Amino acid sequence: MITERPKIKLFIDFDGTIINKDVGAELFLKYGNSEIISAIIADITNKVISGREGWERLFANTPPVTFGMYDDIISSMELRPGFKEFIGFSISNSLDVIILSDGFTYYIDKILTREGFKDLKYFANELAEEEGAGLKAVFPYTDEECTLCANCKRNHIISNSAEDDITVYIGNGSSDTCPVQYVDIIFARDSLLRFCERNRISYYPFDTFFDVERIIKNILAKKRIKKRRQAELKRKQVYSLG
Numbered sequence: 001m002i003t004e005r006p007k008i009k010l011f012i013d014f015d016g017t018i019i020n021k022d023v024g025a026e027l028f029l030k031y032g033n034s035e036i037i038s039a040i041i042a043d044i045t046n047k048v049i050s051g052r053e054g055w056e057r058l059f060a061n062t063p064p065v066t067f068g069m070y071d072d073i074i075s076s077m078e079l080r081p082g083f084k085e086f087i088g089f090s091i092s093n094s095l096d097v098i099i100l101s102d103g104f105t106y107y108i109d110k111i112l113t114r115e116g117f118k119d120l121k122y123f124a125n126e127l128a129e130e131e132g133a134g135l136k137a138v139f140p141y142t143d144e145e146c147t148l149c150a151n152c153k154r155n156h157i158i159s160n161s162a163e164d165d166i167t168v169y170i171g172n173g174s175s176d177t178c179p180v181q182y183v184d185i186i187f188a189r190d191s192l193l194r195f196c197e198r199n200r201i202s203y204y205p206f207d208t209f210f211d212v213e214r215i216i217k218n219i220l221a222k223k224r225i226k227k228r229r230q231a232e233l234k235r236k237q238v239y240s241l242g
Contacts, residue, residue, distance in 0.1 A: 006225065009161045010090060011153070011179065013171035014101035014108055014124070016190065019077050022173075023107050024058070027073045032062035045174045045191060051102050051150035055125070055137040064134025067106065067127075074107050079115060082209030087117060089213050093220065098122065098160055100153040102175035104137070123156050146178065153179035158238050166225050170212060182235055184228040185219065187212050202228065 015022040028037045037058065044054035059065060090097050099122035101108055106127050112118050126138040143152040157179055161167050167183040169176065172190040180186045180196065186203040188196050196203040206212050219225060 006164045006166050007162070008095045008166045008168060008220075008225075009157075010095055010097045010168045010170065011157055011160075011183065012097065012099050012169075013173065013176050014099055014122070015103045016172040017170060018080060018083055018099065019111065020080050021077060022103075023070075023073055023077055023111075024055075024103050026077075027065070027069060028058045028062050030073065031065070031069060032058070036061050047148055047174060050148050051175055052137075052139055052142060055139075055150055059134075059136060066134055070104075070107050071110075074110050074114075077107075077111060080209055082211070082213065084115070086209035086213045087120070089216075095216075096160075098156065099124075100151070100156050100179065101125075102149065102151050102153075123151060123153075125151050149175060149178055151175075154182050154238070157182055158235065163235075163239075166227065167231070168216070170206070182231050182238070184226075184231055187215070201230075 012018060015024060025041055040054060040057045040061065043049045044051060049057070087097065097120060099108070099120060101122060101124040103124055104127050105122070105124045108122055108124050109118070112120055112122070123141060126140060127135045128138045130136050139150050141151045141155065143149070143155055146152045146154070153175065157167060157169070166185065168185040168187070169180050169183040170187040171180065171192050172188070174191055176192045177195045180188070180192065180201060186196060186201065187206045188203040189206055193203065193205055204215050
């Protein structure tokens with residue numbers, strides 16, 4: 001009997017992963033007090049405060065933020081090398097791609113459209129204008145049980161994958177430490193890599209998306225792709241609560 005290979009779902013962080021820099025951090029560092037902003041960013045990274053509280057503090061400690069200020073930052077942002085080629089590879093191999101970001105839809109949409117990827121699916125926080133007060137952050141995907149994330153990436157992974165799917169996560173930062181605990185294959189860099197090492201979570205280090213593509217090609221060449229047992233158990237816990 002011929003058994004169908006499980007579907008592979010790719011979940012990719014945006015700031016610091018698809019884009020070489022963190023768009024949100026760059027904006028607040030440019031327009032706010034660098035010492036105060038750096039301290040808030042450090043508290044987010046070290047999980048002293050939640051992602052949601054972090055965004056709220058960043059906006060509160062910066063002169064009124066406008067869409068034009070974001071546009072100035074966006075113009076200098078570049079894709080991580082190999083991303084375009086990796087998306088082409090994923091499409092040709094029927095690998096689903098979903099972007100999960102703790103940043104904002106405004107700049108993600110602008111950058112993806114600029115680079116020719118406006119059809120890529122993504123989930124992120126949003127921005128809304130307050131009369132006379134500039135922009136504020138809006139969080140449509142928070143979870144009451146998740147005290148650290150502004151946009152609960154774990155929930156997106158659970159909602160957009162089936163039990164038989166092989167889930168892959170590619171990321172770099174503090175907002176990625178929760179979702180990697182629920183996936184089978186992890187590509188990590190920067191603080192996410194250090195988190196995986198501290199918690200003995202298996203991962204592949206990467207610098208560019210050429211690295212990711214090469215490793216996934218090797219994985220696809222295997223007769224059987226193994227699920228990560230710890231991730232399976234964590235997913236089952238979430239399913240049982242549902």
